[in-house]
Amino acid sequence: MTDNSAYVIVGASLAGAKAAQALREEGFDGTLILIGEESERPYERPPLSKGYLMGKDAREQIYVHPPQWYAEHDIDLRLGTAVTALDPALHEVTLADGSRLGYAELLLATGSSPRRLPVPGAGLDGVLYLRTVEDSDRIKDAFSSASRVAVVGAGWIGLETAAAARAAGVEVTVLERAELPLLGVFGREVAQVFADLHRDHGVDLRFGVQVAELTGSAGTVDGVRLSDGTHIDADAVIVGIGIVPNTGLAQAAGLQVDNGILTDERLGTSAPGVYAAGDVANAFHPLLDRRIRVEHWANALHQPQTAAKAMLGREAAYDRVPYFFSDQYDLGMEYAGYAEPGGYDQVVFRGDVGAREFIAFWLARGRVLAGMNVNIWDVTEPIQALVRSGQQVDTRKLADPQVPIDSLLQRRGATDEQ
Numbered sequence: 001m002t003d004n005s006a007y008v009i010v011g012a013s014l015a016g017a018k019a020a021q022a023l024r025e026e027g028f029d030g031t032l033i034l035i036g037e038e039s040e041r042p043y044e045r046p047p048l049s050k051g052y053l054m055g056k057d058a059r060e061q062i063y064v065h066p067p068q069w070y071a072e073h074d075i076d077l078r079l080g081t082a083v084t085a086l087d088p089a090l091h092e093v094t095l096a097d098g099s100r101l102g103y104a105e106l107l108l109a110t111g112s113s114p115r116r117l118p119v120p121g122a123g124l125d126g127v128l129y130l131r132t133v134e135d136s137d138r139i140k141d142a143f144s145s146a147s148r149v150a151v152v153g154a155g156w157i158g159l160e161t162a163a164a165a166r167a168a169g170v171e172v173t174v175l176e177r178a179e180l181p182l183l184g185v186f187g188r189e190v191a192q193v194f195a196d197l198h199r200d201h202g203v204d205l206r207f208g209v210q211v212a213e214l215t216g217s218a219g220t221v222d223g224v225r226l227s228d229g230t231h232i233d234a235d236a237v238i239v240g241i242g243i244v245p246n247t248g249l250a251q252a253a254g255l256q257v258d259n260g261i262l263t264d265e266r267l268g269t270s271a272p273g274v275y276a277a278g279d280v281a282n283a284f285h286p287l288l289d290r291r292i293r294v295e296h297w298a299n300a301l302h303q304p305q306t307a308a309k310a311m312l313g314r315e316a317a318y319d320r321v322p323y324f325f326s327d328q329y330d331l332g333m334e335y336a337g338y339a340e341p342g343g344y345d346q347v348v349f350r351g352d353v354g355a356r357e358f359i360a361f362w363l364a365r366g367r368v369l370a371g372m373n374v375n376i377w378d379v380t381e382p383i384q385a386l387v388r389s390g391q392q393v394d395t396r397k398l399a400d401p402q403v404p405i406d407s408l409l410q411r412r413g414a415t416d417e418q
Helices: 014-025 133-145 156-167 188-200 248-252 297-311 380-389
Strands: 007-010 032-035 075-078 083-087 092-095 100-102 105-108 112-114 148-152 171-176 204-207 211-217 220-226 231-233 236-239 243-245 261-263 274-276 281-285 290-292 323-328 331-337 346-352 357-364 367-374
Touching: 007 014, 014 032, 014 297, 083 248, 105 297, 133 156, 133 236, 148 156, 148 220, 156 171, 156 188, 156 236, 156 323, 171 220, 188 204, 188 323, 188 346, 220 236, 261 274, 274 297, 281 297, 297 323, 331 380, 357 380, 367 380
Parallel strands: 007 032, 007 105, 032 075, 105 274, 148 171, 148 236, 171 204, 261 281
Antiparallel strands: 083 092, 092 100, 112 243, 211 220, 220 231, 281 290, 323 331, 331 367, 346 357, 357 367
């Protein structure tokens, strides 16, 4: 018989560590076990493609808590440990060594993994992905020795690593199947801003191209061949073509899975006593009245508070306005809200787009779905309030920098914290 009184968190990530913290802050004083496959204690991932990759942030800055924090809070942190099976009926998980661990409540914070490039040559040395701190170290090492790098994919990871490579003095070619970077995120109007940004910093952008194979010699990559026969020389290839939620454990256990582990607004899964948070959770969002899976830092930071309360049987619902940020060269941006491709009918700009000091708003039927501030600060809360309100706005005033954003609300509502 196993002890089924413990609270167990699978995934020693930002979400997992914050869930452990929230459980203790909410007064849970029982057995609390945090299990992670990596040997590193929980750390944050944004620096891996930003400050840490560029050598601006020290390694110690990436960690969620100091080393002693876990023992001080009586958290059984088990690193280098894989969970291989979940039995919701018995309330047990099985570890890689065959041992079984009972739980009263379980949180799955298993995160996601980089999508692999399915072409010949993808297994050559020098083909790099970015998810872990070790991955970031390998890319940083490549920047110190390479003169030319090819980046496959013009999403967030691709663009941020391209910016870091340029800062390191490396020549960069970005290869993207779509017509513009981040086209599926922002649409054409705003995607063009990021294309111009990278071209202005010397990046060779190739759009509408498809990778046919990675070429190499002596087992090491030396370039990329496109479907039209073009060959791009490269000393290293960084692949950033998206991530896949780590749902294998949940799916094998019979939990409902569809682009992530399906949860309700309390982050509860289809199995009693099992919750999910972070990248892996496809959670019902009360504000949006639908399920969404958000692959950004803010979700991993804040969802665990909701999950912890729900695990303790308290009222809880995750309804924060989605938020993310990026830093590339001299451009810093924050995005709040949720606008799908084809889900909006208008983009309104406020400020100077050419100077990259502006706010872009995505609207549907006169209502703000999302807003992105570029090199303009301290406006996230009023943008979130506009999104949350669901009110129609005067688009002329929305575009006017002289009109305070919060004055566009018919009545003041609560805003999210960042």
